[in-house]
Amino acid sequence: MKRQLPLILVFIFGVFMIFQYFVPHESSEWVFEFLLDWVYIIGIFALALGIWSLVRVSWDKIHKRKENWPYAIVTLFGLAAMIFFGFDYGRHFFSAEGLENFMFRHFFDYIMIPIQATMFSLLAFFIASAAYRAFRARSLLATLLLMAALIVMLRFNPYLGSFVAEYMEKTASWLLNVPNLAAKRGIIIGVGLGIVATALKVILGIERNYLGKD
Amino acid sequence: MNIFDRMMSLDRRWVFLLLALVCVITYAIPFPIKINVTNEVSSVFNFIDTLKENDIIFVAIDYDPNSLAEMHPMTYSIVEHAFRKKLKIIFTSLSQNGPGMADLAIRDIGDSIRVTKTYNGITYQGREVVNGIDYVFLGYKPYPALVIVGMGQNFRLPFPTDYYGTPLDDHPLMQGVQNFDQVKCVIDISGTSGVDMWITYGQGRYNFPLALGLTGVMAADYYPYLNSGQVFGILGGLLGAAQYEKMADNPGRAIDGMRVQLYAHMVIILFIILGNVGFLMSRQKKRL
Amino acid sequence: MEVMSMGTFLWTSLGAFLTLATFSFLYKDNPMYKLAEHLVVGVSAGYFVIILWHNGLQPNLFSRLDDGNFYFFWLNSSRPWYIIPAILGAMMWTRFSKKWSWVSRWPIAMYLGIATGLSIPLEMRNRVNMQLYSTMREVNWENFFGNGFLDPTAGYSGLLIFLGVLAALFYFFFSKEHTGLFKGVARFGIWILMIGFGTSFGYTVMARISLFIQRIQVLGDYTKISWSGASGAFLTVWFITFGIFVALGLYELAKYIGNRRTAA
Numbered sequence: 001m002k003r004q005l006p007l008i009l010v011f012i013f014g015v016f017m018i019f020q021y022f023v024p025h026e027s028s029e030w031v032f033e034f035l036l037d038w039v040y041i042i043g044i045f046a047l048a049l050g051i052w053s054l055v056r057v058s059w060d061k062i063h064k065r066k067e068n069w070p071y072a073i074v075t076l077f078g079l080a081a082m083i084f085f086g087f088d089y090g091r092h093f094f095s096a097e098g099l100e101n102f103m104f105r106h107f108f109d110y111i112m113i114p115i116q117a118t119m120f121s122l123l124a125f126f127i128a129s130a131a132y133r134a135f136r137a138r139s140l141l142a143t144l145l146l147m148a149a150l151i152v153m154l155r156f157n158p159y160l161g162s163f164v165a166e167y168m169e170k171t172a173s174w175l176l177n178v179p180n181l182a183a184k185r186g187i188i189i190g191v192g193l194g195i196v197a198t199a200l201k202v203i204l205g206i207e208r209n210y211l212g213k214d
Numbered sequence: 215m216n217i218f219d220r221m222m223s224l225d226r227r228w229v230f231l232l233l234a235l236v237c238v239i240t241y242a243i244p245f246p247i248k249i250n251v252t253n254e255v256s257s258v259f260n261f262i263d264t265l266k267e268n269d270i271i272f273v274a275i276d277y278d279p280n281s282l283a284e285m286h287p288m289t290y291s292i293v294e295h296a297f298r299k300k301l302k303i304i305f306t307s308l309s310q311n312g313p314g315m316a317d318l319a320i321r322d323i324g325d326s327i328r329v330t331k332t333y334n335g336i337t338y339q340g341r342e343v344v345n346g347i348d349y350v351f352l353g354y355k356p357y358p359a360l361v362i363v364g365m366g367q368n369f370r371l372p373f374p375t376d377y378y379g380t381p382l383d384d385h386p387l388m389q390g391v392q393n394f395d396q397v398k399c400v401i402d403i404s405g406t407s408g409v410d411m412w413i414t415y416g417q418g419r420y421n422f423p424l425a426l427g428l429t430g431v432m433a434a435d436y437y438p439y440l441n442s443g444q445v446f447g448i449l450g451g452l453l454g455a456a457q458y459e460k461m462a463d464n465p466g467r468a469i470d471g472m473r474v475q476l477y478a479h480m481v482i483i484l485f486i487i488l489g490n491v492g493f494l495m496s497r498q499k500k501r502l
Numbered sequence: 503m504e505v506m507s508m509g510t511f512l513w514t515s516l517g518a519f520l521t522l523a524t525f526s527f528l529y530k531d532n533p534m535y536k537l538a539e540h541l542v543v544g545v546s547a548g549y550f551v552i553i554l555w556h557n558g559l560q561p562n563l564f565s566r567l568d569d570g571n572f573y574f575f576w577l578n579s580s581r582p583w584y585i586i587p588a589i590l591g592a593m594m595w596t597r598f599s600k601k602w603s604w605v606s607r608w609p610i611a612m613y614l615g616i617a618t619g620l621s622i623p624l625e626m627r628n629r630v631n632m633q634l635y636s637t638m639r640e641v642n643w644e645n646f647f648g649n650g651f652l653d654p655t656a657g658y659s660g661l662l663i664f665l666g667v668l669a670a671l672f673y674f675f676f677s678k679e680h681t682g683l684f685k686g687v688a689r690f691g692i693w694i695l696m697i698g699f700g701t702s703f704g705y706t707v708m709a710r711i712s713l714f715i716q717r718i719q720v721l722g723d724y725t726k727i728s729w730s731g732a733s734g735a736f737l738t739v740w741f742i743t744f745g746i747f748v749a750l751g752l753y754e755l756a757k758y759i760g761n762r763r764t765a766a
Binding site for chain 3: 002003005006007009010011012013014015016017018021022035036037038039040041042043044045046047048049050051052054058068071072074075076077078079080081082083086087094095096098099104106107108109110111112113114115116117118119120121122123124125126127131141142144145146147148149150151152153167170171172173174175176177178179180181182183184185186187188189190191192193195196199200202203210211212
């Protein structure tokens, strides 16, 4: 039952969901909404696993004095502080006043936003470095890729002169709406077929990696 | 070591410094820039512009602070445009840090709407936008596909209350609003793969008009959906946001940022050309 | 220019400090960057916990059981069946135990069954069928050469889309060796794919630069202080912070020059 019951459950729920799409009768809709209602709650508990994992790893780092262990204290401080502010200084657990708490909002606006936004802005520099060191027109294919990229990047450049700029804009628009569309459509169709094939394998019990080891 | 070998072995921090200097200097010197509006952006603007007062639209703010740069200007210009036209908006946020972004955007736009402004020759009087009357913010739930399907049945199924904990039925805006059938369109402003969920599980199942606001990284990938009619408009990256700001006559961060983009792109192109020249010369030297 | 209150000044200074600390990674990894990195991990996790609680568990679970009593395990509530998904969710936590991890398979199986069953008809319809329908549209033979330079609505553009999609799909078909005519079609497919990736790359460069531009705009806003209204305290704190960064920068520059001289 440790392995058979989960496979049976996947099959029953999977087939029901496919059936429900083609037979939207009132009773199947009722079951559909009932299941969705439950799944929202189950899903939230699953996400808590990630948070517990972070706490465990950080605590382990501090306890065993691993490399850079003081920074794990900073991590746990941030976690504890946000939770404390989010419950409105520990005063409101079952109402949402914490979401409008001054410190909660300011920690989000002045700590999370600056650091997360800046971390991703570092990519601008890495792409500049990659442009210099790695983007080589070694072959016809690489040249095609580079030329398409250059046309898209130059599409709104006024320094090309109004005549060239106009044709650059039209070329970029044509590239996006014709060859790019064809390429991406081919990829989308391939991905769609792959998703359907994998989903069928899961429902039919051919794909069992989610069960883990015994 | 000749000049080309030195070029190839240049410390990348000099590249970083040059890019940073170009961007900062360009930012400090204001100059106008011409923005041409494409069909995919004008279709979104025209759709919202032709809606009537009290029509309801749905805006999904599905991005995190890491894509704030491109997404916030889109959100601000679209939502301000909608509020100025006295449309009602239902917000949601299906990305992890999205609720904070949505909360921030709603507060900032609410402050902006209080001021009387003129856009495209029309004067809009300042007013208060009230939670529950002018907008409702549903909040966040994990697993976008299931949430979208649930909202398609009834908004109250995944969201019995709004983000602030008020039951949805207590809001005047939500009276008679069951699901996407009562909404004129959905605009998904997203920096995550949640876009695919909106197209497949939302528009694909419930057939509502859907427009997308996407990061530049993703924008080119969704043209097939525009062509097939599954999506009626796409705002791609900062350029898309700048085009919308231009159409709305509401210049903001996007148009301001495109000035710097112009020179930054020229620097990147210069790096690509220099890198390829150095590579070709080194290769020729090796052949000899 | 607006006059900042002391509170706003301190918060914006914190934001500016953390922004510059993160940027310092471009020079090299350093304690300030590590501090910012670990802080954001903790704050993000805490933020997510609160959102899951107030937006997830509270409205969808606790408020539905609130007419019941904890001491009766909410069985006296008007909707006691909501305890079952809570138990199923808690069963997921056994994933960490070697002895009891099999218990977590049941809720995972339920969840996976629902998600995969939901996906099959919708993915097939929207990613495959709708895209194929649009590809099979009739070519505009009446206006084959279009209006003007490179017209996306022209007949030749429609024909190119059709052939391009087929060629791209041919390229990804690995069950047959790419030889003869098949090879030629696959080759055309990879050309189309390369153009597609090139346009994505062009947009990606714009996207990445935008992220940096926004940081410059925000740092620019942070430094807009009304000089006429600024007190000595504001200016003192600003100059001390600015001075620390300049001093660190000069120290690193001196070290760099010293190392170059030693190496020479």
